[in-house]
Amino acid sequence: IPPFCNLLNCKDTQVIQVVLDGINNMLKLAGPDVEAVAAMVEECGGLDKIESLQNHENVEIYKLAYEIIEQYFSDDGEEDAALAPQATAEGFQFGADSTAADGAEAPAGGFQF
Numbered sequence: 001i002p003p004f005c006n007l008l009n010c011k012d013t014q015v016i017q018v019v020l021d022g023i024n025n026m027l028k029l030a031g032p033d034v035e036a037v038a039a040m041v042e043e044c045g046g047l048d049k050i051e052s053l054q055n056h057e058n059v060e061i062y063k064l065a066y067e068i069i070e071q072y073f074s075d076d077g078e079e080d081a082a083l084a085p086q087a088t089a090e091g092f093q094f095g096a097d098s099t100a101a102d103g104a105e106a107p108a109g110g111f112q113f
Contacts, residue, residue, distance in 0.1 A: 001026070001037070005046030013058045020053070020064040027072045038072050047073055 007019045023041060030037040041047055050073075053065035 001040045001046070002044035005041060005044050005049060008046065008049040008053065013056075013061060016053065016056075016061055017058075017064065020050070020061065020068065023050070024064065024068050024071075027068065034072065042073070 004019060004022060007015060010016055010019075023046065027034055027037055027041075041050075047069075050065045050068055053061055054069070056062050056065070
């Protein structure tokens with residue numbers, strides 16, 4: 001994978017597109033080993049190169065780079081569901097738990113400003 005990722009420095013857009021397609025296919029076909037393959041890409045500097053290709057003038061290269069990062073290197077799935085607001089009839093209830101992160105309790109009557 002490292003020599004493959006090194007080809008992302010090439011100036012030839014066709015080579016870059018083929019390499020991005022190859023990385024995308026490797027990640028797709030990795031199955032349960034997708035995290036290991038993604039880690040290898042990241043460790044050899046491939047992720048940094050893919051991120052920089054999101055600013056490439058060629059739209060196809062930009063789209064491929066964006067797709068790879070969004071699909072395999074995005075942290076969006078790790079959001080804490082407990083932090084989401086609770087929907088009520090009056091609207092949204094933020095911080096349904098009255099205990100702060102440091103264990104302090106909110107005032108019984110709420111805050112007065």
